[in-house]
Amino acid sequence: MFEAYWRANGDSCTTVILGWEQMSYFASRKHFLWFVEQELENEIRQLHSLVGNAVTDGRFIVVGTGSTQLFQAALYAVSPRDGAQPASVVSAVPYYSSYPVLTDYLKSGIHKWAGDAANFHPADSSSSSSSYIELVTSPNNPDGSMKHAVVQGSGPVIYDLAYYWPHYTPITAAAEHDMMLFTVSKCTGHAGSRIGWAIVKDAQVAQNMAKFIELNTIGVSHDSQLRAAQILKSISGRLFHFGYSEMSRRWDLLQQAVKVSDRFSLPEFSPAFCAFFGQVTSPHPAFAWLQCNRDSDCKEVLKLGGVLSRSGVQFGVGPDYVRISMLDREGNFETFIARLSDMAAASLASTAASYQEQML
Ligand SMILES: Cc1ncc(COP(=O)(O)O)c(C=O)c1O
Structure with a gap:
């Protein structure tokens, strides 16, 4: 990053x-x-x-x-x-x-x-x-x-x-x-x-x-x-300004990808006053802690979509959670967002198809 x-x-x-x-x-x-x-x-x-x-x-x-x-x-x-x-x-x-x-x-x-x-x-x-x-x-x-x-x-x-x-x-x-x-x-x-x-x-x-x-x-x-x-x-303050705006951009892209459907969800974070920046800033964690709302094995679902992650099981919780790095190189991050968007949108398409089936 x-x-x-x-x-x-x-x-x-x-x-x-x-x-x-x-x-x-x-x-x-x-x-x-x-x-x-x-x-x-x-x-x-x-x-x-x-x-x-x-x-x-x-x-x-x-x-x-x-x-x-x-x-x-x-x-x-x-x-x-x-x-x-x-x-x-x-x-x-x-x-x-x-x-x-x-x-x-x-x-x-x-x-x-x-x-x-x-x-x-x-x-x-x-x-x-x-x-x-x-x-x-x-x-x-x-x-x-x-x-x-x-x-x-x-x-x-x-x-x-x-x-x-x-x-x-x-x-x-x-x-x-x-x-x-x-x-x-x-x-x-x-x-x-x-x-x-x-x-x-x-x-x-x-x-x-x-x-x-x-x-x-x-x-x-x-x-x-x-x-x-x-x-x-x-290091001068510039590194942290760069890091903040880069993380902010990455989190915006992630949030947009996730909100396409209800297949995945992310934790919510509250902004607070940052003494270093002298203003209110938002948290931008180094990892996306993603929950699969419909699939029990989130790691497997992401793997099928071409995204490698670490299962929640390794962090002491269930397999419906995964951890994904937000700090990877720019190219990998872009690929991750594109693949996650596809998975979220595919779930929307399959929900629409099953709704149509029920209506017919
Ligand atoms: C919470 C935490 N502590 C320590 C480390 C390891 O840091 P280091 O590279 O300095 O060994 C990591 C790396 O991911 C981490 O997430």
């Missing part, structure tokens, strides 16, 4: 790293976050102060290989080591489909996936010593809604704020949670650089996360960190 912007403004991101540079495991700083490039940390703090979407003062910035690594580092950092049971990891449905797999793929003894946070009651847990960790994605992947913690308890909450940027949602306040995850993937579109960051309040938690990153990958690519620093440095 950002490709056109960076084709026009890409020169400002040129990063030159000579053969003898960035050879060490270490960044040049004496700190427990020994692998974090100071230049990147500075740019991250400046970006948040420009956008106003998160408080960074007095907090640690832990850089990771994408927020995917930081998510795992955060789980490691807050899971109790001495619990008789692994901590239960929960998130309200529909949750980001990677959470269950990332939590359980190593069958860790310190945490395990426990499903929907709305059905989780810490007091009911099988052991009195068992603990939990809640994951909150806001705006949410897949449905774009703004989310809050729902478990009635005092367990740690990891806020995944990958989409809390003005092109996706109005910035209503600077987030100040104890643990917040961000990523360049969704902010600038540079998913391939694999750089994310966590803003962490507690020094011990930040230190535990750094330990995970040390054990997992002995730090984070310094080449990538410098490129990410250069990309963030080149």
Whole structure:
């Protein structure tokens, strides 16, 4: 989605790293976050102060290989080591489909996936010593809604704020949670650089996360960190204006395609005052969370129409929902809209035909 912007403004991101540079495991700083490039940390703090979407003062910035690594580092950092049971990891449905797999793929003894946070009651847990960790994605992947913690308890909450940027949602306040995850993937579109960051309040938690990153990958690519620093440095308000108008155009096209018939429906979103743009703006989520109103297997229906999607089942809900990316390259997005319009219109034609049949 950002490709056109960076084709026009890409020169400002040129990063030159000579053969003898960035050879060490270490960044040049004496700190427990020994692998974090100071230049990147500075740019991250400046970006948040420009956008106003998160408080960074007095907090640690832990850089990771994408927020995917930081998510795992955060789980490691807050899971109790001495619990008789692994901590239960929960998130309200529909949750980001990677959470269950990332939590359980190593069958860790310190945490395990426990499903929907709305059905989780810490007091009911099988052991009195068992603990939990809640994951909150806001705006949410897949449905774009703004989310809050729902478990009635005092367990740690990891806020995944990958989409809390003005092109996706109005910035209503600077987030100040104890643990917040961000990523360049969704902010600038540079998913391939694999750089994310966590803003962490507690020094011990930040230190535990750094330990995970040390054990997992002995730090984070310094080449990538410098490129990410250069990309963030080149960001001006213009990127967000571009992103907002592009997402707005894409959502208009999607809504027009869907409203041709009653075959599909989309969630509704309320506009709000965005402190960054200084005016009321509308949410434009990164994903279309589409419901099939007549077909039970929405993914299959879309596949027959030439559209690949991810089934609601992977997000903890039913197969009548699917998630479709709104951030694909322009050509793919146009093809998606054309095919979805055809499917919606075909349903209108078949409704008209069966009505005529009944009348004859
Ligand atoms: C909510 C959420 N968190 C994290 C990620 C992964 O981000 P990264 O590319 O930084 O690993 C994604 C990617 O789709 C996401 O949707």
